[in-house]
Amino acid sequence: MQTVAAALDRLGELAASPTVARLAAAFEAGGHELALVGGPVRDAFLGRPVSDLDFTTDATPDEILAIVKPIAEAHWDIGRAFGTIGAKIAGETVEITTYRADSYDGASRKPEVVFGSSLEGDLTRRDFTVNALALRLPQLTLVDPSGGVEDLVAGVLRTPATPEQSFGDDPLRMLRAARFSSQLGFTLDDDTRAAMSTLAGAIERISAERVRDELSKLLLTGSPRGGIRLLVESGLAERVLPELPALSLEIDEHHHHKDVYEHSLTVLDQAIDYEVSRGNLDSPDLIVRLAALLHDIGKPATRRLEPGGVVSFHHHDVVGAKLARKRLRDLRFDNDTIAAVSRLIELHLRFFGYADAAWSDSAVRRYVRDAGEQLERLHILTRADVTTRNRRKADRLGFAYDDLEARIAVLAEEEELAAVRPELDGQQIMALLDVPPGPVVGEAYRFLLELRLDEGPIGADAAAERLRAWWAARGPAA
Template sequence: MQSVAAALDRLGELAASPTVSRLAAAFEAAGHELALVGGPVRDAFLGRPVNDLDFTTDATPDAILAIVKPIAEAHWDIGRAFGTIGARIAGETVEITTYRADAYDGASRKPEVVFGSSLEDDLTRRDFTVNALALRLPKLELVDPSGGVEDLVAKVLRTPAAPEQSFGDDPLRMLRAARFSAQLGFTVEQATEQAMTDLAAEIDRISAERVRDELTKLLLSRSPRSGIRLLVESGLAERVLPELPALSLERDEHHRHKDVYEHSLTVLDQAIDYEIERGVLDSPDLVLRLAALLHDIGKPATRRFEAGGAVSFHHHDVVGAKLARKRLRALRFDNDTIAAVSRLIELHLRFFGYTDGAWSDSAVRRYVRDAGDQLERLHILARADVTTRNRRKADQLAFAYDDLEERISVLAEEEELAAVRPELDGADIMRLLDVPPGPVVGEAYRYLLEVRLDEGPIGPDAATDRLLAWWASREEPHA
């Protein structure tokens, strides 16, 4: 947290930039108010990078367009219905929004857009006091009607209006509270948190797409654990991601010191650390983080009490993959993300068989083949899934995975393992067997792939001999 003077100096430098100064002069010449608002002002106080330039004004969307057209390299009005006009000015992208006074009607899943009349009223209708800060331009006057600067100092999230009113106006703000608590490391004020609990059911009025976007932003923060906890403890997770709180009732047979919920949060923490440490993925990685958080959601449905007091969760990987697909579809995630996350969950236990006995080269090839383009994420997930407090056991598992990755690396150099395929393709099979396209070609290809996985590269000539021998051994007629 920077001092007020330092923050204002930083905001003054920002206001003097070509983009902001040009925009401020244009609005002043047109007789309209303009203020830098929200995140950029907040981040100037926090010493964080200012990446987005958001402005608010008393001008209508039509008036905003008329003002920015002469000074912009490009402009767009895709958000015009909500009062927002976008533009690129002096090489930077900006968004300018008419003062707002939005509210939900109590039934609709989208806000009713109502334009406001003053900057102060606009700010008091915003989500949190720390985002209800503005810098009037060009006079550089800080506007803070709700005590946002004090809350920044105290690292507290609080709504400008009564939290019941704020969350009633837009229930998505409850998810934003969880997201900002994780992103900023702030604590949610007690009355605000209580309102989240009391009004959790109101989140059902929000579209799945908006919920998905907030959950995504939360998961992409550096340390999402505190935000996830807030969702679970407030009851919001029960409405938007019910598989997560269900884990808190179960005991993990591998990690008896934690329930599965705590274990899953630890796996997420460790996956993020590995993601950053290894530097191979584009960080932050949403697919990895979703898979880490949800990897054990199949356990509640598969829990069985065995003789002697043991607990088993057989096939929770397969069940969990199905549950993840269903939940992510309901949240409107894209098909590629759904497929990748569910595949990782399905495969996340595979490595633990490696420690039971030496894998053959064939088993290593199958591990790589089954992981496909998710191999690096699977490496991280498998490592992160080790949360035992038994240091010796943890070291053994880490050494085992080091060994597996080394074997994959060696085999990859020798065999181009990342693209495991038979030496003969479909055209070769049809030519050698004199058959048209059809199921038999796929059957032959799968046979040759099994040979390739079992024995490694054998060369085209040997593959031809094996194919012809397989064909001759078939019991059905070749006609």
């Protein structure tokens, strides 16, 4: 947290930049107010990088367009219905929004847009006091009607209005509270936390797409664990991601197993560490983090109490993959993300057999083939899934996975393993067997693929000879 003087100096430097200075001059010349608002002002106080430039004004969307057109390289009005105009000015992208006074009618999934008349009124309708800060331009006057600077110093999230009113106006703000608690490392004040629990059911008024976006932003923070805990403890997770609180399985005195909920949070933490340290993915990676958080959601449905105090979760990988696919589909995630996350969950146990007995080259090839494009993410998830406090066991698993990755690298160099495919394609199969397109071609292709996985590259001539032998043994009429 920077001092007020240091933050104002940073904001002064920002206001002097070509983009902000040009905008401020244009709005002043047009007889309208303009203020830098929200995240950029907050981050100046926190010493964080300022990326997005958000402005607010008393000008209507039409008036905003008239002001920015002469000075913008490009402009767009996709958010016009909500009072927002976007533009690119002096090489930077900005958004300018008319003063707002949104409210919900208690039933609609979208806010009713009502334009406001003052900067102070606009700020008091925002989600949290730390985001209800503005810098009037070009005067460089800080506007803080709700004590946001004091809350920044204290590291507290609090709503400008009562939390009941704020969350009633937009229930999505409860999810934003969880996200900002992780993103900023802040705690919620008692009234705000209590209101989240009381009003948790109101989140069902919010569209799945908005919930999805906010959950994704939470997972993409540097340390999402605290925000996830807040969702579970408030009851919000029960409404938007019920598989998560279900991981808190009852543990009786006779049957012992690790706390699956705590284990999942630890796996998420460790997956983030691997994601960053390995450096093979663009970080943050949403697919890795979703898979880490959800990898054991099949356990509640498969939990069995066995004789001798053992708890089993047979096939929880397969069940979990199905549950994840359904939940992510309900949250309107895209098909590629759904497929990737569910595949990782389905495969996350595959490695543990390797630690007990080294695999053949054939088994290693199958591991790579089945992972496909998700291989690096599977490496991360599998390593992160080792949370045992038994150092000898953890080291044994770590060394085993090091060995597996080394073997994959060697085989990949020898065989172009990432693109394992039969040495004859469909056209060659049809010509060799003198068959038309149909199921038999797929059957032959699978035979050749298994041959390739079992024995590695044997050459097209040898593959053709083996295919003829398979065909003769199978019989065309089979």
